[in-house]
Amino acid sequence: MHFFGNILLLSSDLELYAKISGLLNKYEIVQQKFNPAGLMTDIYKFNPVVIIVDLDDYEYSVYNSISLSDADNYIPVLALYSKYKSAMQFIDTVMEYNMHKSEITVCLPNIIKIFADFKYKYSGIKQCYRINDLINSQTDNLLRRFIGNEFQYLESIDHILKCVFLNESQLVNRPKFILIASWNDDGTEVDIYDFDSGDMVKDKEAIELADSNRLFGVKREYENAFYMNPDKKEYSGMESCESIFDEELKQRLGEIINFAGYITTNTAILGVNYQDSVSQFDSGIIKELCINYNLIHNIYRQMNKVNSAFIYTVNALSRASEVNDDGTGMHIKRVNAYSRLIAESLGLDSIYTDTIGFSAQMHDVGKLSVPKNILTKPGMLTLDEFDIMKSHTLLGAKIIGDSKQLAMASEIAISHHEKFDGSGYPYKKVGEEIPLSGRIVAMADIYDALRTERAYKAAYGHSTAFDIITKGDGRVMPQHFDPQILEIFKKRNKDFCEIYEEVE
Ligand SMILES: [Fe+2]
Ligand SMILES: [Fe+2]
Known part of the structure; x- marks a missing residue:
């Protein structure tokens, strides 16, 4: 997996340059050598996502040319201070060169963590973006093809789920189960899609939960994406994970390893037991699915109402004639x-x-x-x-x-x-x-x-x-x-x- 962009490294200290270079190579990060003469040209041509300045080798002219340009308004500058003996010495340098407020200052060991995090998060964002884009274009397609009676919402949902979790299986962290819960005053119905076999198998019977409060309990109030890795005690967007699963569901799903979900007005979608630990990106994908599902479902419901009214009128007219x-x-x-x-x-x-x-x-x-x-x-x-x-x-x-x-x-x-x-x-x-x-x-x-x-x-x-x-x-x-x-x-x-x- 490649890092999302280029890094511009500004240092004339060859030893430090080699060291950082090695580090960046390890993360497959493309770098550009510092060329003071054509610095600004390089910046625009190379279009780095981050500029790393070796503060120990700080040249006023170099720094000034960046500061005077617009570059550091939109490109973060990481300043390295590996050789500074103390923070005070570093602060003196910062004060002397009047650093820009948008700069982020780090010391060398931290950079490893930052790049690792960046790489992980960026690949997540990229996947999430691609998948969300896919879901939206599927819905868009569906709505364009939408002609009265031919609107088959269940088939449409199946199609979208397949596109995301089967066709794009390289891109996504695939859950073992996708649960789609819809509720009204009569109770909650949960459809279960099983991806365990590498194919998508929908359970013939939806699980019916008479008490519509039991499934999501308090968490109904959330209109947030949430996720949880119980083994790591990692959770986001929710307070506890116990009450979210009804006993009947637990029996069907087995041990809950992790899950990500989204709850909206009368629908919730949950991905359960993903291959890898879940993150905000998994819940982001579920959120997109849930919003699209809700849109499609509501159009379908509305269409049924209009259709029933139409059939009723046709029937009334026919009865009058007979x-x-x-x-x-x-x-x-x-x-x-x-x-x-x-x-x-x-x-x-x-x-x-x-x-x-x-x-x-x-x-x-x-x-x-x-x-x-x-x-x-x-x-x-x-x-x-x-x-x-x-x-x-x-x-x-x-x-x-x-x-x-x-x-x-x-x-x-x-x-x-x-x-x-x-x-x-x-x-x-x-x-x-x-x-x-x-x-x-x-x-x-x-x-x-x-x-x-x-x-x-x-x-x-x-x-x-x-x-x-x-x-x-x-x-x-x-x-x-x-x-x-x-x-x-x-x-x-x-x-x-x-x-x-x-x-x-
Ligand atoms: Fe007739
Ligand atoms: Fe007749």
Whole structure:
């Protein structure tokens, strides 16, 4: 590992120069020899992170040229006084040469410790910076890709943890466990990620702690990064380490060797049992993780709230449209469920199945504009009445409008009465001209209508409904359906029956 920058050593005493040089070499520190003539040029060209001046060899001209420049405003100057017999003698020299207040004065033996510390801390800062940068760019990426339903926060968190503790394992001090605790009034849940195997394995079940005060006790008040090496009795940012681990957690984690963590409003992240002793850099990384986790989690929670409100509104509108057929709202719930089942059986992705799972219920929204006497007429409709009835498809799309989130609902409203053989309405579309969502909902809607009592018909049992769909009864015919969907219905008809019976 290399030191973070260059050292400028100013000494004309060759013996001392060799000595210090040897010392710096040991720490792989790059140095530059003193050249009084081009000193300032050297300083700017070499851009040292620290200037070491041999005070025993102190030349006024050298010192003055540094002091008169801006260099010592931003570059610390270490003055060595190894040969001074006493501090008094040293002070006299300092007074004589009017040293700048930003200077740090050390004697030779101390410099070893300073460099060792510097090197250690700097490599920590550098790692911490790189890792934090990585975490932030992952979150940034995530937020840029963030589109409504596709936001998978748990997967995002897993991805970030993997990036930090697996992909950058050369850079970080890796913990054996990462604990993510979230709490609300009901208690605390702790997810455990295990890195012991060299891979990341998340425990299937989160540990639930009923008493949400037990895990972090008093330390909940901290919004600080903290760490602890109990064996060395080293700790920072906390008062004691005992109460932080619940008994149940201790059992799962085994002996606690060290840990680093961060606690914020309703989340805490802890790294436990790191390979090496922990320091502020480990807790710094955890802090960054925790803040990002909290951000992602809160967006997710907020999104869920908005989404529930959206689904609630969609459902309320759909129920209004069905009030003449079925005041309970069960028909639309079931149509959602059959449609989702068909979409899943067709191997469509989760975005499609989720979308059809709430969009299907809006198929008859257009009935809001159809007069009640037509909707509830027990006998056959006249041709004119049937024309009005048919208009519920186009009116439905008009009511739904052109919201992007409701695009599939609108497509379904228009096309759920089209038939695969072209005998449907409103456009008499044939086969795959009919949108897939419409073909799916057509099956779902008809199965459920057959099972349900309506003003103009009695309720049929499952096997009658099955026979009507698969063999036809004159009104409903198998060629009305997409053959692939009909096949799914045949294969999974028991599941259709189950949905009907469950949501009755
Ligand atoms: Fe309809
Ligand atoms: Fe319906």
